[in-house]
Amino acid sequence: MSTDLALIRVDGRVREVSAPALVPRVDRGSLADLPYDNARQHPDVVVFSRRDAEDGGWKDVTAARFAAEVHAVAKGLIAHGLRPGDRLALMARTTYEWTLLDFAAWAAGLVTVPVHPTSSAFQTRWILQDSGAVACVVEDAGQGRTVSAERRRLPGLSHLWVLDAGAVRQLRDAGARVPDETVTARRGLLTPNTLATLVYTSGTTGRPKGCALTHANFFAEVDNAVKLLHPVFAPEGGEPPSTLLFLPLSHVFGRMVAVGCVRARVRVGHAPSVEGDALLDDLASFRPTFLLAIPYVMEKVYNRARATAERSGKGAAFDRAARAARRYGRTEAPSLPVRAARALYDLLVYRRIRAALGGRVRYVICGGSPLGVRLAEFFRGAGVEVFEGYGLTETTAASTVTPPLAPRTGTVGLPLPGTGVRIADDGEVWLRGPHVFAGYWDAQRGTAVPYTDEGWFPTGDIGALDEDGYLTITGRKKDLLITSAGKNVAPAPLEDWLRAHPLVAQCMVVGDNRPYVSALITLDHEGLAHWRRMRQKDHLALWELARDEELLAVVQKAVDDANRLVSRAESIRAFRVLTTEFSETSGHLTPSLKLKRRAVLRDFAREVEEMYGPESAYE
Template sequence: MSVAPAAPASEPVEPRRTLIDGRVREVSVPALVPRVRRGSLADLPYDNARRDPEAVAFSRKDPEGRWYDVTAARFAADVHAVAKGLVAHGLRPGDRLALMARTTYEWTLLDFAAWAAGLVTVPVYPTSSAFQTRWILQDSGAVGCVVEDAAQARTVTAERQRLPGLAHLWVLDAGAVDQLRRAGARVADETVTARRGLLTPETFATLVYTSGTTGRPKGCALTHANFFAEVDNAVRLLHPVFVPGGGEPAATLLFLPLSHVFGRMVAVACVRAGVRVGHAPSVEGGGLLDGLAAVRPTFLLAIPYVLEKVFHTARATAERDGRAALFDRAARVARRYGRATAPPLTLRAARALYDPLVYRRIRGALGGRVRYVISGGAPLGSRLAEFFAGAGIGVVEGYGLTETTAAATVTPPDRPRPGTVGPPLPGTAVRIADDGEVWLKGPHVFAGYWDAQRGTAVPHTDDGWFPTGDLGSLDEDGYLTVTGRKKDILVTSAGKNVAPAPLEDWLRAHPLVSQCVVLGDRRPYVTALVTLDHEALAHWRRMRGKDHLALWELTRDEELLGVVQRAVDDANRLVARAESIRAFRVLTTEFSEASGHLTPSLKLKRRAVLRDFAREIEEMYGDRGTL
């Protein structure tokens, strides 16, 4: 049995800093909770059911579209029954079970059921190609696979001849959960209890494969101890998020992929902390709005793309209603309020004026009770963080990787610092290497990359430090700012080093811009490829009477190009002249996972972009000389 996190600390833990040449080069923060020494994640549903069997653990949607609650006792019973079904089908302790589905109750149920049966789960993105799916199943040595629908089943079935170790394939839409329950009816309860008893904190819990921006994905072996260290310290640090005041129980709606470590970690943290959880399979369509209205979350987790869409949609709605100027004034007030440590009376009054007119509408669109958003996956940018803070929604920004079980740094709710990703998560150390690379160390850092030949993980280093490949700096208080990827640094033909991330992040914050790729490696100057957000573009066309123009005509429209140029000019203010964008090209297509230009976690595949848009890139340099 694992012990739940203790009550919150009354004072923040003081970080330990190491200075070299007057700069902070290393920061560590002591853990807020002791390490879990026995048990596993498989115990959590059983512990919750014993502690408070009638507590609401989940909100689910039935086939008729009605939402209902699942108690802690019901969830534990579901976990136990499905675990027995996995045992009945011959899966043994340590076997790998792949899960390929969107974000649903069944995903979380199977995750915990697999752990209760002593298995190791292997997430597969539901949008993965046949090759990606086969690689993950093959490399992990998965014995069983659960998919959501017939299309995914066909993807796996087409590769079965190359997967001799894959003995079982279940389809959720075909009643996989009920099939497992029925199969498990003949298995004694004590069998699952014995399986859980074999697990320790150091047992592998999951193999999470990286998105693979440059090559084949690698399996990150995460242990039960990695998850405990991550979620226990996060729950304690973010106590106002997971245990809001005023007697209001915490709730969240998960809509990011559980195949990604960010969503997965928060799902586990919610079960650990007793937070009510709802699931929405996608951020698109009415399902998300329906889930927000039904669950009425007190906090959400999101990637910057989602928060950008919320802001831009609200602004477009205001413009359509003839209230654009009002919205823009409210946005400016929110940003000023969000970055003020002690807002003056006049600013507080202005915020109070705009709250019912603008801010309350945004909170209402998110269910009406949201007080915090946990943002991760990519830098958010200070402008959006300040806006949401001023609108009454605190942004908790974090930074981490699959290899660190998600967050390695987190901005505390009571000490935000927009533009940074916060100080180290308690129990974590951050070091800035001589070349500016961010290194991480702590009990949440993974066991190593999976080695299919050895059937185990190979430790990543001897000293515990994990080099992230990211570049960053620490301020005097130990807050980390990430400035880009080492491998993405551009070196112009004049020898100038350029970090593309700040320019790209700024441009992506513009409502018309979907994606941006900054270029210039071994070139005389910096350029950019820009793609347009089709939803925002449709609104822009309607408002300006340009619906009759084809997309290719719009990308040459002087008014539209002028809008993008002004956005580029704003971004260029962030950097020196030699680092500024001197030319850009607006593309007629969007970068997407389907096009092969984005990973499932929406990271750019730069090699693919450089390859597929080589002509457009050459045109930006071909007739411009050396400017």
């Protein structure tokens, strides 16, 4: 624990904690300067690697080359008449071109507006309308048609470019006659307090809101994170750090790490697909030293390794290795027998886990939702240190993070340096710091509206601080269930535990104004396929499997295990296995894979009612 933390106690309990910044605030310039600074100071350092379209290998991009490309594209944007402060929307998967356009737009004095590549026509139109975007870059013809179909409702949208149709080349060619000094002048207009981007929250209900993030917000976030996580971004000796980005750059988490890597001159690759085989191929060929991930990805890695072991008749051995890893991972000073067991299983099991991540990964920065104690302990014991973090779009990603050398499993760590965390009287987590956004975008005013005059941002999350200032998140304030007996239930711990099971894809706990707590459960496609093969039940249809006694017994065991986390009044008393999936396409998940609870309750109202029929209740 850092001795520099300032703790404030109320009635004997820690209610507020703050950590001093590790670096001074940036008082001049902007993110647009980063490529140019890197090119001037370290022109030959490799800052990116790109997939070659012909041979599939990775080709390096030096700092000098990246700066030149940024400069050329920035001139193209200026040539097309885009003015300082204009909004440029970016709608694409995680690619090199996304990051290139991000920095080129900043160099031209623009504000970038990410649009998730799978957004519906309505979502896309809303973001373009609300932000007042004058130009949009999409990845492919399909996305181009989505935007084109809405053009009559977007009178302010003057330009639409398609990456697959050569957008970067077109912009570069258009800017060939623009003087270099024009870009220099545009960059000179930017200050740390200039608006850098409008990132729209995916939202579980209603229309998304644009979070106005400044260049100063990003500097405060990435500079303190890079300094704190020096083993990740600047290890002493050994191989240079590198990472493969595969999470959407339309979300602030991936975007923050991309900016941080450019700031720290860490080599970055982009992986546009998160599908199992494609991502594993990219990891194997790129071989990163660290990754950023969401719990869903880590769960898939674990479950796939478990299924592979079971298919070869080594499921029991894998389970023993997993228990050994968790014993090692939860202990600050492991005993000799624990260390010996870990060394044995490292040869037999753990190295295969690391190989699936590319073979060189030693660190994972995990956020988006809690990873869960079991998986955090397992990966630490398997030789992959997981730094969990907590934050929101409004806080430019992380506000707390696991400190190196002082992990505390089950928490989301200590305040990021420069950050304050407060627990309100009702348990809500409030945050303060220079990384907290300027406010929500007001389309009518064309500016951000400050969220508060007090400097504290109420997150809507419920949490607690322990005696040393570590934060634990227990759920969303608006997601708290209150049973008819008056018991408050936070669904997140139960859902997180169940979602980590190989057979479970998603889980939603229900019980608001009901006599007891229940759950809707969907089955994981890969986990179910493996289970069916192992038990020779490939002939059964999905609706038959949802009623299969053997499968229901496995799910019941998982529910029983989850119930050990809570009191009986908070435990799951009934569940239904659904034959459909919760997905972004079905409207039940946000792009960041969070549940849209209202939509699930609406579409599965009959199944919920069935769980509260006389035959479903038990004491």
